[in-house]
Amino acid sequence: MARTLIAPSILAADFSKLGEEAVAVEAAGADLLHVDVMDGHFVPNITIGPVVLKSLKPHVKIPFDVHLMISPVDAYLQAFRDAGADILTVHPEAGPHIHRTLQAIKATGAKAGASLNPGTPVETLEPLLDQLDLVLIMSVNPGFGGQSFIASQLRKIERARTMIDGCGRDIILEVDGGVNETTARQCIEAGATALVAGTAVFSGDRADYARNIARLRGDAR
Ligand code: DX5
Ligand code: ZN
Secondary structure, eight states, X not given: OOOOEEEEBGGGSOGGGHHHHHHHHHHTTOSOEEEEEEBSSSSSOBOOOHHHHHHHGGGOOSOEEEEEEOSSOGGGHHHHHHHTOXXXXXXXXXXSOHHHHHXXXXXXXXXXXXXXXXXXXXXXXXXXXXXXXXXXXXXXXXXXXXXXXXXXXXXXXXXXXXXXXXXXXXXXXXXXXXXXXXXXXXXXXXXOSEEEESTTTSOSOGXXXXXXXXXXXXXXX
């Protein structure tokens, strides 16, 4: 089985030292840098925009996995791509037309992802699979770090795994929210190939990040 990709969410980093934090998780073995973009409208929190990505980009070599929790979203895709996004993931509910939004992401040259909230049925993916490079299953309701993993989403991960295997395309199956050492193992068993983690990675000192990441991946440490 391929090695599980770990995508630290910078939402849990020290924002006064964001560049150093991003460099530290890369050095600690992170595979992707997960960037949570929130608008205070689609989700009840506000974070960062393209200007912050752009200033981080020259310092980090791993791909930027940009999770857009904003509505409307189409008008901002190119700006995030220009700022350095390698993967752009959107929520179908951000509207108005998810298929068109995915086409627009592809047109920027970025990889395209779709994210399902805990209350969004897995069948939503079916007509989108041929456009997707990544499926993001939310295991918390989006908006905040540090929430508890919603166990009912494990079944959704299993079902998404089956759908992805059935379509025969190479699609990353990523899980986001409340991922810790215990839930990470459950997600991997359910078929996840990538894990987002904020709190579980950015805990302790920077010297602890490598161990935190290795534990999520299931490497004995
Ligand atoms: C939630 C975000 C997550 C969040 C994860 O809306 O999409 O990426 O930062 O944080 P933890 O790992 O602390 O649940
Ligand atoms: Zn996220």
